[in-house]
Amino acid sequence: ETGVxxxxxxxxxxxxxxxxxxxxxxxxxxxxxxxxxxxxxGPQFIFQYYREEENGxxxxxxxFSGLQFPNYSSxxxxxxLELDDSALYLCASSSGTVxxxxxxxxGTRLTVT
Amino acid sequence: xxxxxxxxxxxxVQEGRISILNCDYTNSMFDYFLWYKKYPAxxxxxxxxxxxxxxxxxxxxxxxxLNKSAKHLSLHxxxxxxxxxxxxxxxxxxxxxxxxxxGTILTVHP
Numbered sequence: 001e002t003g004v005x006x007x008x009x010x011x012x013x014x015x016x017x018x019x020x021x022x023x024x025x026x027x028x029x030x031x032x033x034x035x036x037x038x039x040x041x042g043p044q045f046i047f048q049y050y051r052e053e054e055n056g057x058x059x060x061x062x063x064f065s066g067l068q069f070p071n072y073s074s075x076x077x078x079x080x081l082e083l084d085d086s087a088l089y090l091c092a093s094s095s096g097t098v099x100x101x102x103x104x105x106x107g108t109r110l111t112v113t
Numbered sequence: 114x115x116x117x118x119x120x121x122x123x124x125x126v127q128e129g130r131i132s133i134l135n136c137d138y139t140n141s142m143f144d145y146f147l148w149y150k151k152y153p154a155x156x157x158x159x160x161x162x163x164x165x166x167x168x169x170x171x172x173x174x175x176x177x178x179l180n181k182s183a184k185h186l187s188l189h190x191x192x193x194x195x196x197x198x199x200x201x202x203x204x205x206x207x208x209x210x211x212x213x214x215x216g217t218i219l220t221v222h223p
Contacts, residue, residue, distance in 0.1 A: 004156065032210070042117075042202050042213030043157070056210050090156055098144040100206050104156030 001058050004105035006024040012111045013081050021076045021108045025093030031055070032074040033102060034066060049074055050096075078110075086112045115141045117205050118122070119214035129223055134192040134217050136203035139184060143205035143212075146179060148188045151200045160201075161188070193221045 007022045013019050025032050031050045035043035045058035049068035062078040072093070078085055088109050092102035118137045126132045134148075144165045149157035163170040163177045163186070169179050171221050176189045190197055204211045 001183075035213075040122075040215070042119075042204075042215045043208050043211075045212065048210065056208065058210070092156070098145060100162055100211075101159050102211065104158070106154060106156050 003049050004091060004103050006089075006091055006105040006108050007067050008107065008108060009106070010109045010111075011094070012113060015081055015083060015112055018022050018079045019081060019110060021078075021089050021091075021110070023074045023076070023091035023093075023105055025072045025074065025098075026103050029103070030072050031094045031096060032068055032072065033092045033094070034076045035090040035092065036060070036085075037090060037107070038084075039087070043090055046068035046076070081112045086110060115215075117203060117212045119201075119203060119217050121217050122215070123220070125220045125222065126193050127196055129192045132188075132193045132197065132219055132221065134188040134190075134201050134203075134219065136186045136188075136214050137184060138186070138205050140205065140207060140212075142207045145205045145206040146177070146186050147196075147206070147211070148175075148177060149202045150197075151202065151203060151212075156166040157202055161211040190219075193219075195221050195223050197221050 002046045033048040034046040037043045047057040048055045052068045065077045068074045089109040092104045094102045147162040148160040151157045179186045200216045202216045203214045
């Protein structure tokens with residue numbers, strides 16, 4: 001059974017640029033949630049995708065967008081990067097939207113300069 | 114608006130003793146509470162959970178207590194081991210979405 005994987009591991013971008021982060025969910029999981037974890041903080045919910053549709057969104061602006069593909073892998077896109085977007089981005093997969101148990105990937109560390 | 118709070122940034126205990134990590138919440142709609150453990154360079158790992166209709170759940174060395182009237186939950190680790198040293202996050206679920214606390218760094222000294 002393959003766990004949740006994320007790519008890339010680290011990324012450095014310049015303010016104003018755009019970035020795409022990728023996540024492969026655990027085998028058999030059809031739901032992916034994305035979180036932003038700033039330094040010294042807990043993960044903050046960005047949005048969730050279930051069967052290729054957005055299923056709930058946290059308090060993040062529209063320049064944060066996502067996609068889920070038929071194989072349930074997912075992308076997080078961030079446009080017009082700001083310095084405050086520097087954080088660890090985590091994706092978590094689960095089997096359905098009701099289950100409480102989510103399996104996290106190791107994250108992508110994004111630095112915006 | 115911090116709906117889930119962990120007020121202790123860090124906790125240091127001796128090996129073999131009890132570790133008690135605390136978490137407070139404000140939203141009465143939360144239906145499940147969870148604890149995650151996170152090592153450096155890894156994603157959070159699910160540890161233990163409790164439904165809002167229960168007041169205690171035990172799994173080996175880990176026990177979670179829920180006090181709904183006080184909107185407070187705690188994680189007890191007995192006995193603590195050096196390998197338990199990590200960041201511990203409490204999380205609460207409503208409508209399928211998780212809200213996390215800020216985390217507590219637990220250090221267990223040999």
